[in-house]
Amino acid sequence: MMSERYSRQQLFWGEAAQKELAAKHVAVIGVGAIGATAADLLVRAGIGRLTLVDRDYVELSNLHRQSLYTVADAEEAYPKALAAKKHLASVNPEVIIDAHVQDADQGFFQSLAAEHVDLIIDATDNFETRLLLNDCAHYYKIPWIYGACVGAQSICYFIEPEKTPCLHCLVDQIPLDGPTCDTVGILAPAAQITANLQVAEALKFLTGHTDKLHRNVIAVNIWDFHIAELSLQDCRNLSCSTCGDARTYPFMQRTQQTDFAVLCGRQTVQIRPKQRTLDFDAWITHLQQRLVLLKRNPYLASFDVEGHKVVVFKEGRLLIHGMTDPTQAKKLYYRYFTM
Ligand SMILES: [Zn+2]
Incomplete structure:
Protein backbone atom coordinates (compact mmCIF):
# COMPACT_ATOMS: atom_id res chain seq x y z
CA MET A 1 0.00 0.00 0.00
CA ARG A 254 47.77 8.70 13.21
CA THR A 255 46.24 6.98 16.20
CA GLN A 256 45.62 10.24 18.01
CA GLN A 257 44.37 13.21 16.05
CA THR A 258 45.97 16.56 16.77
CA ASP A 259 45.62 17.51 20.40
CA PHE A 260 45.73 21.20 19.62
CA ALA A 261 44.00 21.84 16.30
CA VAL A 262 43.25 25.21 14.72
CA LEU A 263 39.71 24.97 13.34
CA CYS A 264 39.03 25.90 9.72
CA GLY A 265 39.49 29.70 9.74
CA ARG A 266 37.27 30.05 12.81
CA GLN A 267 39.71 31.91 15.03
CA THR A 268 39.36 28.91 17.32
CA VAL A 269 41.70 26.25 18.69
CA GLN A 270 40.25 22.87 19.67
CA ILE A 271 41.94 20.87 22.42
CA ARG A 272 41.36 17.17 22.97
CA PRO A 273 42.91 16.16 26.29
CA LYS A 274 44.22 12.59 26.45
CA GLN A 275 42.44 12.05 29.73
CA ARG A 276 40.36 13.84 32.31
CA THR A 277 40.23 12.77 35.91
CA LEU A 278 37.06 14.54 37.11
CA ASP A 279 33.52 14.02 35.86
CA PHE A 280 31.84 16.91 34.06
CA ASP A 281 29.96 18.42 37.03
CA ALA A 282 32.96 18.24 39.34
CA TRP A 283 35.18 19.75 36.65
CA ILE A 284 32.83 22.70 36.08
CA THR A 285 32.55 23.30 39.85
CA HIS A 286 36.33 23.27 40.07
CA LEU A 287 36.71 25.70 37.15
CA GLN A 288 34.08 28.05 38.57
CA GLN A 289 36.31 28.69 41.55
CA ARG A 290 38.78 30.52 39.29
CA LEU A 291 36.87 31.50 36.17
CA VAL A 292 33.72 33.42 35.24
CA LEU A 293 31.03 31.03 34.00
CA LEU A 294 29.25 32.50 30.94
CA LYS A 295 26.77 29.77 30.09
CA ARG A 296 25.99 26.21 30.99
CA ASN A 297 23.71 23.45 29.71
CA PRO A 298 23.86 19.68 30.27
CA TYR A 299 26.31 19.23 27.38
CA LEU A 300 28.78 22.10 27.68
CA ALA A 301 29.85 25.14 29.70
CA SER A 302 31.57 28.33 28.59
CA PHE A 303 33.95 30.54 30.55
CA ASP A 304 35.66 33.89 30.11
CA VAL A 305 39.39 33.25 30.30
CA GLU A 306 41.65 36.28 29.89
CA GLY A 307 39.15 37.77 27.43
CA HIS A 308 38.75 34.53 25.42
CA LYS A 309 35.55 32.50 25.40
CA VAL A 310 36.44 28.93 26.27
CA VAL A 311 33.83 26.20 25.76
CA VAL A 312 34.22 22.95 27.69
CA PHE A 313 32.31 19.90 26.41
CA LYS A 314 31.02 17.05 28.53
CA GLU A 315 33.34 14.52 26.87
CA GLY A 316 36.38 16.63 27.75
CA ARG A 317 37.05 18.67 24.61
CA LEU A 318 37.68 22.41 24.77
CA LEU A 319 37.29 25.21 22.23
CA ILE A 320 39.26 28.41 22.78
CA HIS A 321 37.67 31.14 20.68
CA GLY A 322 39.44 34.27 19.43
CA MET A 323 42.77 32.47 19.02
CA THR A 324 44.69 30.84 16.15
CA ASP A 325 48.01 30.15 17.82
CA PRO A 326 48.25 26.63 19.31
CA THR A 327 51.18 27.69 21.50
CA GLN A 328 49.10 30.45 23.08
CA ALA A 329 46.21 27.96 23.45
CA LYS A 330 48.51 25.50 25.21
CA LYS A 331 49.58 28.15 27.71
CA LEU A 332 45.96 29.01 28.52
CA TYR A 333 45.01 25.35 28.77
CA TYR A 334 47.79 24.36 31.14
CA ARG A 335 47.29 27.52 33.23
CA TYR A 336 43.57 27.00 33.89
CA PHE A 337 42.28 23.61 32.75
CA THR A 338 44.66 21.00 34.07
CA MET A 339 44.75 19.79 37.64
ZN1 LIG B 1 43.55 6.76 -3.85
Whole structure:
Protein backbone atom coordinates (compact mmCIF):
# COMPACT_ATOMS: atom_id res chain seq x y z
CA MET A 1 0.00 0.00 0.00
CA MET A 2 1.32 3.44 -0.87
CA SER A 3 2.13 5.49 2.22
CA GLU A 4 0.60 8.96 2.15
CA ARG A 5 3.83 10.44 3.51
CA TYR A 6 5.87 9.17 0.56
CA SER A 7 3.16 9.10 -2.13
CA ARG A 8 4.66 11.79 -4.40
CA GLN A 9 8.09 10.22 -4.19
CA GLN A 10 6.76 6.72 -4.85
CA LEU A 11 5.06 8.01 -7.97
CA PHE A 12 8.56 8.83 -9.18
CA TRP A 13 10.47 5.70 -8.19
CA GLY A 14 7.92 3.11 -7.10
CA GLU A 15 7.17 1.22 -3.91
CA ALA A 16 10.15 -1.14 -4.13
CA ALA A 17 12.64 1.75 -4.10
CA GLN A 18 10.89 3.24 -1.08
CA LYS A 19 11.21 -0.08 0.77
CA GLU A 20 14.90 -0.28 -0.13
CA LEU A 21 15.43 3.18 1.32
CA ALA A 22 13.66 2.29 4.57
CA ALA A 23 16.19 -0.52 5.12
CA LYS A 24 19.25 1.73 4.72
CA HIS A 25 21.56 3.37 7.25
CA VAL A 26 23.39 6.60 6.38
CA ALA A 27 25.84 8.64 8.46
CA VAL A 28 26.21 12.39 8.04
CA ILE A 29 29.58 13.69 9.24
CA GLY A 30 29.12 17.25 10.48
CA VAL A 31 25.73 18.90 10.87
CA GLY A 32 26.52 22.42 9.74
CA ALA A 33 24.99 23.99 6.63
CA ILE A 34 25.55 21.02 4.31
CA GLY A 35 24.91 18.33 6.91
CA ALA A 36 21.71 19.90 8.25
CA THR A 37 20.16 20.02 4.78
CA ALA A 38 21.41 16.55 3.82
CA ALA A 39 20.02 15.09 7.05
CA ASP A 40 16.70 16.88 6.57
CA LEU A 41 16.33 15.58 3.00
CA LEU A 42 17.21 12.00 3.99
CA VAL A 43 14.82 11.97 6.94
CA ARG A 44 11.97 13.40 4.87
CA ALA A 45 12.70 10.89 2.09
CA GLY A 46 12.27 8.00 4.53
CA ILE A 47 15.75 6.66 5.22
CA GLY A 48 15.64 3.83 7.79
CA ARG A 49 18.37 4.98 10.12
CA LEU A 50 20.49 8.11 10.31
CA THR A 51 23.65 8.66 12.37
CA LEU A 52 24.74 12.25 12.99
CA VAL A 53 28.04 13.41 14.42
CA ASP A 54 29.15 16.96 15.13
CA ARG A 55 31.58 18.48 17.62
CA ASP A 56 30.13 21.98 17.67
CA TYR A 57 27.19 23.90 19.13
CA VAL A 58 24.66 26.26 17.50
CA GLU A 59 25.59 29.95 17.25
CA LEU A 60 23.65 32.94 15.88
CA SER A 61 26.09 33.25 12.94
CA ASN A 62 25.00 29.75 11.78
CA LEU A 63 21.33 30.56 11.30
CA HIS A 64 21.51 32.24 7.88
CA ARG A 65 22.46 28.92 6.27
CA GLN A 66 22.00 26.02 8.73
CA SER A 67 18.37 25.34 8.07
CA LEU A 68 17.50 23.05 10.99
CA TYR A 69 18.34 25.45 13.82
CA THR A 70 16.49 28.20 15.64
CA VAL A 71 17.29 31.25 17.77
CA ALA A 72 16.46 29.18 20.87
CA ASP A 73 19.13 26.61 19.90
CA ALA A 74 21.69 29.41 19.55
CA GLU A 75 20.67 31.02 22.86
CA GLU A 76 21.02 27.69 24.64
CA ALA A 77 24.32 26.92 22.83
CA TYR A 78 22.75 23.53 22.10
CA PRO A 79 25.09 20.94 20.49
CA LYS A 80 24.30 20.74 16.78
CA ALA A 81 23.98 16.95 16.64
CA LEU A 82 21.36 16.96 19.42
CA ALA A 83 19.51 20.02 18.07
CA ALA A 84 19.40 18.36 14.64
CA LYS A 85 18.08 15.12 16.11
CA LYS A 86 15.37 16.99 18.03
CA HIS A 87 14.10 18.85 14.96
CA LEU A 88 14.39 15.85 12.62
CA ALA A 89 12.49 13.59 15.01
CA SER A 90 9.56 16.00 14.79
CA VAL A 91 9.73 15.91 10.97
CA ASN A 92 9.67 12.11 10.62
CA PRO A 93 9.38 9.99 13.78
CA GLU A 94 9.64 6.80 11.70
CA VAL A 95 13.39 7.30 11.23
CA ILE A 96 15.86 5.98 13.84
CA ILE A 97 18.28 8.82 14.57
CA ASP A 98 21.54 8.48 16.55
CA ALA A 99 23.32 11.71 17.50
CA HIS A 100 26.92 11.99 18.71
CA VAL A 101 28.56 15.12 20.13
CA GLN A 102 32.21 14.41 19.36
CA ASP A 103 34.93 14.46 16.73
CA ALA A 104 34.49 12.03 13.85
CA ASP A 105 37.63 10.08 14.76
CA GLN A 106 38.88 6.64 13.82
CA GLY A 107 36.93 4.93 16.61
CA PHE A 108 33.75 6.57 15.37
CA PHE A 109 34.24 5.27 11.80
CA GLN A 110 35.03 1.85 13.19
CA SER A 111 31.72 1.87 15.05
CA LEU A 112 29.89 2.90 11.85
CA ALA A 113 31.43 -0.08 10.06
CA ALA A 114 30.38 -2.38 12.91
CA GLU A 115 26.82 -1.04 12.55
CA HIS A 116 26.89 -1.80 8.81
CA VAL A 117 26.38 1.75 7.63
CA ASP A 118 25.51 1.77 3.92
CA LEU A 119 26.80 5.21 2.99
CA ILE A 120 28.63 8.17 4.56
CA ILE A 121 27.92 11.77 3.61
CA ASP A 122 30.81 14.18 4.15
CA ALA A 123 29.61 17.49 5.51
CA THR A 124 32.79 18.36 7.37
CA ASP A 125 34.71 21.60 7.09
CA ASN A 126 38.27 20.29 7.15
CA PHE A 127 40.59 18.00 5.22
CA GLU A 128 42.05 16.32 8.28
CA THR A 129 38.69 14.63 8.91
CA ARG A 130 37.99 14.07 5.20
CA LEU A 131 41.27 12.23 4.63
CA LEU A 132 40.67 10.10 7.73
CA LEU A 133 37.13 9.41 6.45
CA ASN A 134 38.61 8.51 3.05
CA ASP A 135 41.07 6.04 4.62
CA CYS A 136 38.40 4.47 6.87
CA ALA A 137 35.88 4.27 4.02
CA HIS A 138 38.40 2.35 1.90
CA TYR A 139 39.54 0.15 4.76
CA TYR A 140 35.96 -0.82 5.64
CA LYS A 141 34.69 -0.62 2.02
CA ILE A 142 31.99 1.97 2.62
CA PRO A 143 30.96 4.36 -0.20
CA TRP A 144 31.00 8.04 0.69
CA ILE A 145 30.10 11.36 -0.90
CA TYR A 146 32.53 14.25 -0.73
CA GLY A 147 30.84 17.64 -0.44
CA ALA A 148 32.24 21.12 0.02
CA CYS A 149 31.23 24.71 -0.50
CA VAL A 150 32.76 28.11 -0.02
CA GLY A 151 31.51 31.49 -1.19
CA ALA A 152 29.11 30.62 -4.04
CA GLN A 153 30.94 27.45 -5.13
CA SER A 154 29.68 23.90 -4.52
CA ILE A 155 31.49 20.62 -5.19
CA CYS A 156 30.18 17.05 -4.96
CA TYR A 157 31.90 13.75 -5.71
CA PHE A 158 30.66 10.18 -5.12
CA ILE A 159 33.53 7.92 -4.05
CA GLU A 160 33.10 4.16 -4.20
CA PRO A 161 36.01 2.03 -2.95
CA GLU A 162 37.65 -0.03 -5.74
CA LYS A 163 35.57 1.72 -8.41
CA THR A 164 36.53 5.41 -8.34
CA PRO A 165 39.70 7.37 -7.59
CA CYS A 166 39.77 8.19 -3.87
CA LEU A 167 40.16 11.62 -2.28
CA HIS A 168 43.81 10.89 -1.53
CA CYS A 169 44.41 10.29 -5.27
CA LEU A 170 43.00 13.75 -5.95
CA VAL A 171 44.60 15.83 -3.22
CA ASP A 172 46.90 17.50 -5.71
CA GLN A 173 43.90 18.55 -7.74
CA ILE A 174 41.64 19.83 -4.97
CA PRO A 175 42.89 22.85 -3.01
CA LEU A 176 43.49 21.79 0.61
CA ASP A 177 44.35 25.15 2.08
CA GLY A 178 42.27 27.46 -0.08
CA PRO A 179 39.66 29.96 1.13
CA THR A 180 37.27 28.83 3.87
CA CYS A 181 33.72 29.91 4.69
CA ASP A 182 35.13 31.92 7.60
CA THR A 183 37.57 33.86 5.46
CA VAL A 184 35.55 34.56 2.30
CA GLY A 185 32.05 33.83 3.62
CA ILE A 186 29.42 31.52 2.24
CA LEU A 187 26.05 31.87 0.55
CA ALA A 188 23.30 29.67 1.94
CA PRO A 189 22.16 28.50 -1.54
CA ALA A 190 25.70 27.19 -2.23
CA ALA A 191 25.51 25.00 0.88
CA GLN A 192 22.00 23.89 -0.05
CA ILE A 193 23.08 22.97 -3.59
CA THR A 194 26.03 20.94 -2.28
CA ALA A 195 23.72 18.98 0.04
CA ASN A 196 21.14 18.52 -2.71
CA LEU A 197 23.75 17.20 -5.16
CA GLN A 198 25.01 14.77 -2.50
CA VAL A 199 21.56 13.54 -1.49
CA ALA A 200 20.50 13.06 -5.11
CA GLU A 201 23.48 10.71 -5.58
CA ALA A 202 22.77 9.10 -2.20
CA LEU A 203 19.16 8.34 -3.13
CA LYS A 204 20.22 6.77 -6.45
CA PHE A 205 22.71 4.56 -4.64
CA LEU A 206 20.44 3.63 -1.73
CA THR A 207 17.45 2.73 -3.90
CA GLY A 208 19.54 0.61 -6.28
CA HIS A 209 19.57 3.04 -9.21
CA THR A 210 23.36 2.76 -9.52
CA ASP A 211 23.22 3.18 -13.31
CA LYS A 212 22.18 6.78 -12.63
CA LEU A 213 25.16 7.57 -10.37
CA HIS A 214 27.32 10.44 -11.52
CA ARG A 215 30.98 9.40 -11.51
CA ASN A 216 32.51 12.82 -12.18
CA VAL A 217 33.22 15.70 -9.82
CA ILE A 218 30.34 18.17 -10.12
CA ALA A 219 31.12 21.85 -9.52
CA VAL A 220 28.47 24.58 -9.46
CA ASN A 221 28.89 28.33 -8.99
CA ILE A 222 25.52 29.93 -8.38
CA TRP A 223 26.77 33.55 -8.37
CA ASP A 224 28.54 33.56 -11.75
CA PHE A 225 26.31 30.71 -12.75
CA HIS A 226 28.25 27.92 -14.28
CA ILE A 227 28.16 24.18 -13.90
CA ALA A 228 31.24 22.09 -14.65
CA GLU A 229 32.12 18.42 -14.60
CA LEU A 230 35.60 17.13 -14.02
CA SER A 231 36.22 13.67 -15.44
CA LEU A 232 38.42 11.54 -13.23
CA GLN A 233 38.88 8.62 -15.58
CA ASP A 234 42.68 8.73 -15.46
CA CYS A 235 43.08 10.02 -11.93
CA ARG A 236 43.34 6.75 -10.01
CA ASN A 237 46.86 6.69 -8.61
CA LEU A 238 48.13 3.11 -8.53
CA SER A 239 50.68 4.02 -5.88
CA CYS A 240 48.06 5.78 -3.70
CA SER A 241 48.61 4.66 -0.10
CA THR A 242 44.83 4.61 0.48
CA CYS A 243 43.45 2.83 -2.62
CA GLY A 244 46.54 1.70 -4.56
CA ASP A 245 48.45 -1.56 -4.73
CA ALA A 246 50.37 -1.18 -1.46
CA ARG A 247 47.97 0.33 1.04
CA THR A 248 49.10 1.72 4.37
CA TYR A 249 46.06 3.92 5.15
CA PRO A 250 48.35 6.71 6.39
CA PHE A 251 45.63 8.85 7.96
CA MET A 252 44.42 5.93 10.09
CA GLN A 253 47.94 5.42 11.37
CA ARG A 254 47.77 8.70 13.21
CA THR A 255 46.24 6.98 16.20
CA GLN A 256 45.62 10.24 18.01
CA GLN A 257 44.37 13.21 16.05
CA THR A 258 45.97 16.56 16.77
CA ASP A 259 45.62 17.51 20.40
CA PHE A 260 45.73 21.20 19.62
CA ALA A 261 44.00 21.84 16.30
CA VAL A 262 43.25 25.21 14.72
CA LEU A 263 39.71 24.97 13.34
CA CYS A 264 39.03 25.90 9.72
CA GLY A 265 39.49 29.70 9.74
CA ARG A 266 37.27 30.05 12.81
CA GLN A 267 39.71 31.91 15.03
CA THR A 268 39.36 28.91 17.32
CA VAL A 269 41.70 26.25 18.69
CA GLN A 270 40.25 22.87 19.67
CA ILE A 271 41.94 20.87 22.42
CA ARG A 272 41.36 17.17 22.97
CA PRO A 273 42.91 16.16 26.29
CA LYS A 274 44.22 12.59 26.45
CA GLN A 275 42.44 12.05 29.73
CA ARG A 276 40.36 13.84 32.31
CA THR A 277 40.23 12.77 35.91
CA LEU A 278 37.06 14.54 37.11
CA ASP A 279 33.52 14.02 35.86
CA PHE A 280 31.84 16.91 34.06
CA ASP A 281 29.96 18.42 37.03
CA ALA A 282 32.96 18.24 39.34
CA TRP A 283 35.18 19.75 36.65
CA ILE A 284 32.83 22.70 36.08
CA THR A 285 32.55 23.30 39.85
CA HIS A 286 36.33 23.27 40.07
CA LEU A 287 36.71 25.70 37.15
CA GLN A 288 34.08 28.05 38.57
CA GLN A 289 36.31 28.69 41.55
CA ARG A 290 38.78 30.52 39.29
CA LEU A 291 36.87 31.50 36.17
CA VAL A 292 33.72 33.42 35.24
CA LEU A 293 31.03 31.03 34.00
CA LEU A 294 29.25 32.50 30.94
CA LYS A 295 26.77 29.77 30.09
CA ARG A 296 25.99 26.21 30.99
CA ASN A 297 23.71 23.45 29.71
CA PRO A 298 23.86 19.68 30.27
CA TYR A 299 26.31 19.23 27.38
CA LEU A 300 28.78 22.10 27.68
CA ALA A 301 29.85 25.14 29.70
CA SER A 302 31.57 28.33 28.59
CA PHE A 303 33.95 30.54 30.55
CA ASP A 304 35.66 33.89 30.11
CA VAL A 305 39.39 33.25 30.30
CA GLU A 306 41.65 36.28 29.89
CA GLY A 307 39.15 37.77 27.43
CA HIS A 308 38.75 34.53 25.42
CA LYS A 309 35.55 32.50 25.40
CA VAL A 310 36.44 28.93 26.27
CA VAL A 311 33.83 26.20 25.76
CA VAL A 312 34.22 22.95 27.69
CA PHE A 313 32.31 19.90 26.41
CA LYS A 314 31.02 17.05 28.53
CA GLU A 315 33.34 14.52 26.87
CA GLY A 316 36.38 16.63 27.75
CA ARG A 317 37.05 18.67 24.61
CA LEU A 318 37.68 22.41 24.77
CA LEU A 319 37.29 25.21 22.23
CA ILE A 320 39.26 28.41 22.78
CA HIS A 321 37.67 31.14 20.68
CA GLY A 322 39.44 34.27 19.43
CA MET A 323 42.77 32.47 19.02
CA THR A 324 44.69 30.84 16.15
CA ASP A 325 48.01 30.15 17.82
CA PRO A 326 48.25 26.63 19.31
CA THR A 327 51.18 27.69 21.50
CA GLN A 328 49.10 30.45 23.08
CA ALA A 329 46.21 27.96 23.45
CA LYS A 330 48.51 25.50 25.21
CA LYS A 331 49.58 28.15 27.71
CA LEU A 332 45.96 29.01 28.52
CA TYR A 333 45.01 25.35 28.77
CA TYR A 334 47.79 24.36 31.14
CA ARG A 335 47.29 27.52 33.23
CA TYR A 336 43.57 27.00 33.89
CA PHE A 337 42.28 23.61 32.75
CA THR A 338 44.66 21.00 34.07
CA MET A 339 44.75 19.79 37.64
ZN1 LIG B 1 43.55 6.76 -3.85
